[in-house]
Each structure stands twice: as structure tokens, then as C-alpha cells.
Amino acid sequence: MTTFSVLVFPGSNCDHDAYHALKQVLGADVRFVWHKETSLGKTDAVIVPGGFSYGDYLRSGAIARFSPVMQDVVQFANKGGLVIGICNGFQILLEAGLLPGAMLANENLKFRCKQLYLRTEQTDTPFTNLIEKNRALQIPIAHGEGNYTASQDTLKALEDNGQVVFRYCTALGDVVPEANPNGSLNNIAGIVNAQRNVMGMMPHPERACEAELGSTDGRLIFESMLHHLQPA
Numbered sequence: 001m002t003t004f005s006v007l008v009f010p011g012s013n014c015d016h017d018a019y020h021a022l023k024q025v026l027g028a029d030v031r032f033v034w035h036k037e038t039s040l041g042k043t044d045a046v047i048v049p050g051g052f053s054y055g056d057y058l059r060s061g062a063i064a065r066f067s068p069v070m071q072d073v074v075q076f077a078n079k080g081g082l083v084i085g086i087c088n089g090f091q092i093l094l095e096a097g098l099l100p101g102a103m104l105a106n107e108n109l110k111f112r113c114k115q116l117y118l119r120t121e122q123t124d125t126p127f128t129n130l131i132e133k134n135r136a137l138q139i140p141i142a143h144g145e146g147n148y149t150a151s152q153d154t155l156k157a158l159e160d161n162g163q164v165v166f167r168y169c170t171a172l173g174d175v176v177p178e179a180n181p182n183g184s185l186n187n188i189a190g191i192v193n194a195q196r197n198v199m200g201m202m203p204h205p206e207r208a209c210e211a212e213l214g215s216t217d218g219r220l221i222f223e224s225m226l227h228h229l230q231p232a
């Protein structure tokens with residue numbers, strides 16, 4: 001059975017949502033790993049969940065990246081293990097150097113919490129292998145620092161290598177400035193590393209896994225991970 005590990009930092013607040021989605025909705029084996037642990041133990045995938053680790057002091061994710069467990073997360077990722085960072089988790093992976101670039105405060109300096117759409121740009125990743133190319137997924141955001149930025153060289157490399165996985169778009173899938181909620185470069189909502197085993201995304205797929213929540217599109221991301229780890 002595939003085992004997911006959900007990291008828990010002081011201030012994480014989407015850890016239980018991720019646990020619930022994986023366990024109750026997808027029937028996967030899941031466990032929490034407290035940030036003070038020095039080893040992940042036996043695991044197939046790591047979820048770095050959303051929230052306000054260390055109260056977002058300094059910059060979101062800047063302190064959490066020094067938590068003891070992060071050393072093993074970096075090792076796990078470097079060995080090819082699947083790691084997905086959601087919202088604050090994405091910020092932590094950027095701070096840890098597992099993904100390139102950085103987050104700035106949202107362009108309008110407001111915390112944005114809303115349902116929106118993401119166009120699936122890449123389907124050859126362990127996180128999107130069950131999604132049709134260009135499909136617009138409805139997944140909510142909730143963040144104050146989601147304005148993705150990177151140097152011109154880094155941005156070019158991301159685009160050239162097909163590392164931009166999701167872009168903010170309209171319901172019809174058009175990537176236009178009006179669909180960008182935070183000022184992110186090139187409407188970027190999610191990226192993978194060059195090896196394609198580490199993904200960060202600002203929207204919350206764990207909050208879009210049940211019809212009662214308004215969308216089940218988030219399931220496709222976790223189902224893709226399960227499919228990758230345990231092909232039928």
C-alpha cells in the first residue's frame with residue numbers, strides 16, 4: 001500500500017484537510033510527521049501542507065525550512081521521492097531550495113481566498129499524469145504571499161523545460177491577466193523541479209476533493225500520484 005506522510009509544523013492548518021482527503025476520500029495510507037522528527041521513516045510520498053508555519057514571520061516558509069525534518073525531506077527528494085508542497089508547503093519548498101524562485105506578497109497586498117481555475121500545462125509529471133492537457137481545474141486559493149517571482153534566466157529555464165505545471169486561467173481555460181489573483185509571473189500557479197518529482201502549487205487541491213466543497217478536481221492530482229506510485 002502507498003504511504004503518504006503529511007508534515008506538521010507549528011502553524012500548519014491544512015494538514016488535517018490533506019490527511020482527510022487522502023485517507024477518507026482516496027483510501028490511501030497516511031500519517032502525520034511532526035517537524036521535529038529527524039527521519040521521515042518509510043514513506044512513498046511527502047505532502048508539505050498549507051498554513052502559517054511559524055506565523056509567516058520573516059517570510060512565509062523561511063523558518064520552517066530549518067525544521068529538523070526538512071533535512072530528510074531534501075534527501076528523500078534528491079533520491080527521487082515524490083514531494084508536493086501546497087500553498088505554505090510550496091513556500092517552504094522554495095525556501096528550502098527544492099524548487100527555484102521565490103514568493104512575494106500578492107500584488108494588491110490583500111489575502112485572497114476564492115475559487116478559481118488552473119490550466120494544466122504539463123501532463124508528463126507524477127502529479128498530473130491522469131489529467132488531460134489544457135484542462136481547467138477548479139481549485140480554491142487562500143494566501144497572502146502567492147506572487148511567484150524568479151530571475152529572467154530561471155523563468156526561461158522553467159518555461160523551456162516545461163516545468164510550469166499550472167497557470168491561473170478563466171473557466172474556459174484562457175490564461176489572461178484578469179485570471180491572475182496575485183501578480184504571479186506568467187500566471188504561474190504551480191511548478192515542478194527539473195527532475196519532475198517535486199511540485200509546488202499555491203491552490204489547495206485537498207480542499208477540492210468532495211462535491212460538498214464545490215469541486216472534485218483536486219482529486220486528480222492525488223490520484224495521479226497514486227497512479228504513478230502504484231500503476232494499476
Ligand SMILES: NC(=O)CC[C@H](N)C(=O)O
Binds near residue numbers: 014051060088146
Ligand atoms: N493557506 C496557506 O497555506 C497560507 C499560505 C501563507 N501563509 C500565505 O498567506 O501566503
